[in-house]
Amino acid sequence: MTIVFDLPDLATRLDACTSDDLDQLDFGVIGFGPDTAVTVYNAFESQAAGLSPQRVVGQPLFTNVAPCMNNFMVAQRFEDALEQNAALDETIDYVLTLRMRPVKVALRLLSAPGNATRYVLVRRQPK
């Protein structure tokens, strides 16, 4: 079964993927741990941002990788979900600054109590 951006219960499927599987996807996958350090950075995202995974993996997501998400619209939502021990699965319209160009995207924010990896998924919006 193909993995698409808006598949229900997506986190479980992503958890089961190898990094090669993730690199085949046509949307960006950023996975990060409880300390916000990036653990997963797939090829689509790497290509779009112009950064190789070596520069990104292990770094805190909201300060050293994607500071544009460090506000109440994204980072705060993950923080709240963690604090309230609640599941988070929301898709929002956002603008990323990929290679300093404003790019409209949909972000899907995934976090569930007990799951080690939280995800930000990035899908480019049609222009």
Next chain:
Amino acid sequence: MTDGLAQLSAEYEALIQFLYLAPVGLVQLDADGEIAMINPIAAQLLMPHSRDGGLDNLFVALQDVAPDLRSQCGQYAAQSGKICDGMHVHLHAGSGGAKRMPQILSITLLKLDARRIMAVIDDITEQVRRECRQRQNDAWLNAVLTGITDYALASLDAEGRLCEWNPSIGRVTGFGPEAEGRTYAMFYPADAITPEHARDRLREADADGWALDESRLLRADGTAFWGSVMIAPLPEADREADLGACGDGAAYCLILRDVTDKRDIAERRRREAFSDHLTGLANRRALFEATSQELARSRAAPRPSAMIVIDADHFKAVNDRYGHPGGDAVLQHLAAILLDVFREVDVVARIGGEEFAVLLPSTDLAHALDLAERLCARVALDPVSFDGQAIVCTISAGVTVALDGHVGVDLLIKQADQALYAAKRAGRNRAVAFQSECIDLEAREAIDGV
């Protein structure tokens, strides 16, 4: 060759990451505000203000909080140079809210040439708080230590009335012995201070050890001067000693200085930071600060504070038909009427593109509603002349009141906003008072589109 390419690509990646991680917002835009390049911190700071969810245009992204950016850039005549340097933009009234929400942005715009502008955007919320405290300390030292050539020294009773006249009062203000027993508010223009404000300063002096105010004052002959007024509570021992001279006993000491020559610099600095470029009215920052101060004061001394939010009707149609200059003329015209209708003590501000707000201290709902209704009627009868044509414009107004200080600035403005949109829904060109069953703000967008 391959090595060279690999090195170039590594350098490119390092450069990209440098820009990604620069802890300050950077944007390159064209003269119309269209964004060509933008780094992540700029997106982080701007996204929460984008109405349409996009970041295509900087002027549009900031239109609700810095409505005069477009005109500032348009009016900048030089071929290149700084259009503004560290301009403060106030985002929210600062009533707590979400943890990560910045309150104040600093914006610097550098014009590179006719087509390119660079913007630097920074969150300076904490920095401003620190500087504000520092400035208060400086003001105190300045008032006490420097430049005193002449001053009036008077003692006030617990109610702020002058205990006795002395020659220094005569020298600085021209008032004679008849001033005895009158409140120190007599030095202010009649509509520039309310009795409640006069009492607030005494209370602040009690709380902080001193209260300092700089504003326009009047001499006995009606001429104006720029005065610095400092009030400090007297130590208990001095109060007893003074009992004989003053009925209720002297409770405060008042030092009044004529600082007219220093005023130009201070006033210019104040205007730059607190006024709207296009209309000369107060800006959001000034309104938020004044409102939160007034609400804090009315917690200590309960009295009603009214808020009127005003929006020009069908303003988009004016812009479409007469262009931005026509729209600007309408805004300036409205600003002039507002200044004429309201008192000096009221704070009249432009808070959005075509949105204005007025804080009316010590004013109840009925009175504020009456003023707002008269304002609507006057605007409707007073067309703007622009380019040889008369533009007829109407406004809608929403009115609310805080009966004491136990309501936040955000809520007060939100209530007035809801009343405003009830006025829009009821057909515009009218004022409506806030009721808890007013339409929800959600309905706002639907009406905005009309």
